[in-house]
Structures are given as C-alpha cells and as structure tokens.
Amino acid sequence: MDNSRRAILRGSLAALGLGAIGIPEWAIPVLAQGETVIPFTDVPQNYSSTLRAGANPSRNLDIRKIDGPLTPNDQFFVTQHLGHPAVDAATYKLKISGLVDRPKAIALDQLKSLGATEVVAGFECSGNSPRGIEGLVSNAKWTGVPLRKLLTEAGLKPEAAEVVFLGADHAASDVEWRTQKFNLDQQFGRSLTREQALMPDPLVAYAMNGQPITVPNGFPVRLIVPGWYGVANVKWLSQIHVQEDRYLGNYEARWYRTVKGEPIDGETKYIETAISHMRVKSAIARVTKNGADAKVLGFALTDGTPIKTIEVKVDDGPWQPATLDPSNTKYSWKLFTYVWKNPPPGEHTLVSRATDAKGRVQPTAADLAEKKSFLEDNSQFPRKLTIA
Ligand SMILES: Nc1nc2c(c(=O)[nH]1)N[C@H]1C(S)=C(S)[C@@H](COP(=O)(O)O)O[C@H]1N2
Ligand SMILES: [Mo]
Numbered sequence: 001m002d003n004s005r006r007a008i009l010r011g012s013l014a015a016l017g018l019g020a021i022g023i024p025e026w027a028i029p030v031l032a033q034g035e036t037v038i039p040f041t042d043v044p045q046n047y048s049s050t051l052r053a054g055a056n057p058s059r060n061l062d063i064r065k066i067d068g069p070l071t072p073n074d075q076f077f078v079t080q081h082l083g084h085p086a087v088d089a090a091t092y093k094l095k096i097s098g099l100v101d102r103p104k105a106i107a108l109d110q111l112k113s114l115g116a117t118e119v120v121a122g123f124e125c126s127g128n129s130p131r132g133i134e135g136l137v138s139n140a141k142w143t144g145v146p147l148r149k150l151l152t153e154a155g156l157k158p159e160a161a162e163v164v165f166l167g168a169d170h171a172a173s174d175v176e177w178r179t180q181k182f183n184l185d186q187q188f189g190r191s192l193t194r195e196q197a198l199m200p201d202p203l204v205a206y207a208m209n210g211q212p213i214t215v216p217n218g219f220p221v222r223l224i225v226p227g228w229y230g231v232a233n234v235k236w237l238s239q240i241h242v243q244e245d246r247y248l249g250n251y252e253a254r255w256y257r258t259v260k261g262e263p264i265d266g267e268t269k270y271i272e273t274a275i276s277h278m279r280v281k282s283a284i285a286r287v288t289k290n291g292a293d294a295k296v297l298g299f300a301l302t303d304g305t306p307i308k309t310i311e312v313k314v315d316d317g318p319w320q321p322a323t324l325d326p327s328n329t330k331y332s333w334k335l336f337t338y339v340w341k342n343p344p345p346g347e348h349t350l351v352s353r354a355t356d357a358k359g360r361v362q363p364t365a366a367d368l369a370e371k372k373s374f375l376e377d378n379s380q381f382p383r384k385l386t387i388a
Contacts, residue, residue, distance in 0.1 A: 035290040037064070041347075042384045043133055049075070056083045057216060060135030063285035066299065069120070069327040069335065071138035073209055078216040079125050079136060081251065082169040082188060085236050089220045094204070098164075098242035101155030108220050112206055115145040119203055119226055122333030124301055126229040126256065126275045129377035130365075134283045137299070139333040142224045144205035148198045150240070156194065160242045163197040164249075165190050165223050168236040173250055190234050191247035192225065201226045201304075201331070204237065226331035227304035229275050229376075231256050261370030268370065277303035280362050281378035282310050282336070282354035287385055294340040294387075298322070298352050299333045305356040306330075312338040312352050319353065343387045351382040 031037070049062035059078040061071060071077075089108050096104040106114075122139030151163065167188040175182045192202065203224045206213065213219045218235030225232040231251060247253075256275040261268040282300035289295075300310055307328075311319035325335035336352075354362045365379040 031288065032290060035288050035295075038287045038289055038294065038385050038387065040064070040287075040383055040385050047133060047135075049135065051078060051216065056080065059216070060132065061138050063134055063137070063283065063299070066285050066297065066335070069139065069325070069332060070209055071140055073140070073211055073214050073217070076138040076140060076208070076214070076217055077125070077136050079127075079230070080169065080188070080235060081255075082171045084215055085168040085170075086215075087168050087220060087236055087238075092220055094221060094237065095239040096150065096154045096242070097239060099157040099160035099244065100151075100242050101157065102153070104150075104154055106150075108206065111145060111204070111221065115149060116143050117146055117203060118143050119201065119224065120329050120332040121224050121226040122299070122301060122331070123228065123230045123233060123278065124281070126231055126375040127377075129374065130283075130379065130381040134285075134381060136230070137301070137333065139299075140208050141210065142203055142205040143207035143210070144203040144221075144224070146200065147202040147204050147223070147240075148200065150204060151197060151242075154242075156198075156242060159244050161194050162243050162245060162247050163192050163194060164241040164243060164247045165192075165234040165237060166239040166241065167234050168238040175250065176254070186250060187238075188234065188251055189247065189249040190223075190232055190252055191249075192232075196225075227277055227302070229256075229278055231275055256375065257373070258371065258376050259373040261372070270372075275375055279303075279376055279378040280305070280307075280354050280356045280360050282334075282352040282362060283381045284312070284350055284352050284383045287340070287350065287383075289343070289387075292342050294343045296322070296338040296340055296350060296352075298336050298338075300336060300352075300354040301333055302354070302356050304330050305358050305360075307334050308355045308357045308359070310334070310336045310352060310354045312340075312350060314340060314343075314350055315348055322352065345387050347384065347386050349382050349384055351380050353380055 049060045051057050051059040061077045092108045093105040120141045125136035128136035170187040173186045175184050205224045206221050221237045223234040223237050257272050261270050278301050280302050284298040286297045310322040312322050313319050322336040322338040328334040
C-alpha cells in the first residue's frame with residue numbers, strides 16, 4: 001500500500017476513533033483510493049473491540065472494520081460464562097463416555113489424524129443485538145473431524161438419545177429446583193439430540209482459519225454446529241457424554257431459552273423454547289463514500305437456509321435490493337453491499353432486511369414485542385449517520 005492510501009486509511013480510521021492503534025494489516029484492502037468512511041452517529045464513544053481484562057475476558061467484533069469474508073483470529077468475538085480454562089495440549093484427551101460400545105479418550109494428535117474437514121461457519125451470540133452494535137458475531141473457517149464420525153466409531157447404543165458436550169470450564173453454580181437452590185460445581189454443557197448429532201455438519205474443530213484455535217475461542221478443541229447460535233459451539237470441549245434422558249443443564253434449559261408470545265388459534269400462548277438455529281438477521285456494518293456515491297456494507301446470518309433477498313431502505317424510501325457477496329457459502333455469514341446513489345447532505349437512517357428462501361422475513365423491533373426475554377433479537381437495525 002502506498003503512503004497516500006495509508007494516509008487516507010489512517011484518516012478514515014481516525015474518524016472511527018481507531019487512529020491511535022495504527023493500521024491493522026487486514027484493514028488494508030478496505031478502502032479504495034479516495035474512499036472515506038462515513039461515521040455512524042449511533043455508536044457510543046467508548047465502544048471497544050479489545051479483549052476486556054478480568055476473570056471472564058470478552059471482546060466485540062467492531063463490525064465497522066469488516067473487510068473480508070473471514071474474521072481474523074485476533075478479532076473474532078469472545079464471550080463465555082466461566083472464564084478461559086487453561087488446557088494443556090500435551091495431556092489433552094477428548095473423552096467419549098456413556099451409552100457407547102467403545103468409550104474413548106482421544107489425544108489431540110490422534111484427533112487431528114482422524115480428519116481435516118473444513119467448514120466456513122459464521123455465528124452470533126444469541127444475546128447479540130443493536131444495543132451492542134451487533135458486535136457478538138464473527139465468521140471463520142473451521143477444520144476438524146465430523147462429530148458423526150467420532151460417534152460412529154464409538155458406536156451409539158440403541159437407547160442413546162442425547163449427546164451432551166462438556167467444556168473444561170467449570171465453577172460452583174446455583175442449580176435451582178423449585179424453592180431450593182443447590183450450589184454445585186458444574187461444567188459448561190450443551191446437548192444435541194441423537195438425530196442432530198448425526199447430521200453431516202457438526203464438527204469437532206481443532207483449527208480456526210488454518211491456525212490452532214485461540215485460547216479465548218476454545219483451544220484446543222471446540223464443537224461447531226453450523227447454523228446454530230454461538231452457545232451450541234462448546235469451547236474447550238473435554239467430554240462427549242451420551243445418555244438416554246434429555247439434558248437440562250443451566251446453559252441448555254435455563255439461561256438459554258426464549259420466552260415469547262405466539263398467536264395460536266387466535267390466542268397468545270407463551271411458549272418457552274431452547275436456543276438453537278439462528279434466526280434470519282442482517283445488519284449494516286459500514287458506509288463509505290467515494291465521489292458522489294456511498295457504499296453500504298453489511299452481513300446477514302441464517303440457519304443455513306439460503307438468503308432470498310437482502311434489501312436496504314434509506315429514510316422513508318422504498319426497500320431496494322442489495323447485492324450478495326460471491327464469497328458467501330451455506331453456513332458463512334453473508335456479506336452484502338448496496339450502492340447509495342448521490343446521498344444528499346443531512347442526517348439519514350439506513351436499515352437492512354433479510355428474507356430467507358423459506359419466506360421468513362427479518363422482523364422489526366416492534367414485531368418482536370411479544371418476545372419477553374432478550375435472546376434471539378434478530379430485529380432490523382436502523383443505523384444513523386450524517387452526510388456532510
Ligand atoms: N465451554 C464453553 N463454551 C462456550 C461458552 C461457555 O461459556 N463455555 N459460551 C458459549 C456462548 S454463549 C457463545 S456466544 C460462544 C462464543 O464463542 P466465541 O467466544 O468463540 O466467539 O461460545 C459458546 N461456547
Ligand atoms: Mo452466547
């Protein structure tokens with residue numbers, strides 16, 4: 001990159017409040033000659049995308065910096081409940097226990113020798129929303145062994161109905177039962193039904209964008225369930241336990257559920273559901289200007305169902321079709337662009353809306369009024385900016 005482009009980029013990043021940290025290499029192809037970023041006026045001054053220190057370090061992806069299909073490992077969002085356990089790769093063993101014919105304890109090298117299937121999977125935390133500028137989302141290429149291969153080699157017994165995934169992270173936690181509260185040491189755990197676990201997609205992953213999975217993102221091994229919310233992707237995976245009964249752990253049945261009113265035969269019924277497949281969502285991530293026209297960049301997520309349309313609306317104008325990026329794949333996030341011709345000076349509101357091939361339309365915030373719990377907020381995200 002020549003110095004003039006570098007200077008332009010530095011100016012644009014300064015406008016984002018990012019100037020002081022220098023120019024990350026991956027940001028280099030972002031802006032063409034003469035292209036400048038139009039800052040959003042809806043991003044808080046203190047918005048941070050650095051790993052927050054403390055017992056439970058987390059990090060947002062600053063979606064204004066998305067510049068390509070894969071999120072670099074040092075930018076990938078980070079969130080979890082119980083901090084980052086240190087797992088020693090040299091002594092690591094993935095245990096497979098319970099209702100299997102051949103219980104296993106698989107070392108990391110052994111796991112790597114069992115396969116190198118790749119999937120590009122993007123996901124968001126089910127708590128991701130406009131309130132946090134949609135920063136709990138990322139997209140990476142994962143490499144690992146198909147879960148069903150491991151389960152088939154272990155041999156599921158006929159009565160095996162539920163596959164539980166336990167992380168190495170654990171803590172004394174409140175387990176509520178009626179009016180009682182037990183304080184018990186619990187591992188982070190999630191489950192899939194036998195049928196879901198034997199689908200071709202779920203991956204026991206040991207690499208992320210061609211590198212070992214980072215410690216914050218689950219080193220050395222994590223589960224990836226493409227098309228599902230982040231919570232399904234158990235990090236620091238230490239044990240796969242197969243059982244007959246439904247698993248009702250804290251992060252399966254209590255924390256991660258949606259309380260939502262649905263009209264059923266003309267009456268609103270409050271149905272509680274577990275967090276599973278991602279609901280169709282899109283968001284505008286960045287707006288740039290080069291000459292007279294502005295370019296809008298955004299991302300969309302689905303459960304793997306193809307996108308039918310992504311549309312962008314400027315102020316009170318009509319919905320206009322956006323263009324999907326050719327790099328998108330079945331389970332990746334879907335990048336899109338929209339050319340905003342001749343934006344007039346002044347304040348504007350831009351919003352995007354995704355519709356999938358099953359006809360499911362991304363709702364407005366008002367459409368979600370009967371959803372009482374905040375998870376699974378796939379509402380349209382109106383963005384505000386000012387054209388000088
Ligand atoms: N072991 C373990 N895995 C976990 C969690 C956790 O607390 N412990 N949190 C889940 C949640 S809620 C999300 S959104 C994703 C976040 O993955 P990331 O930090 O790699 O972005 O991890 C999931 N996997
Ligand atoms: Mo999450």
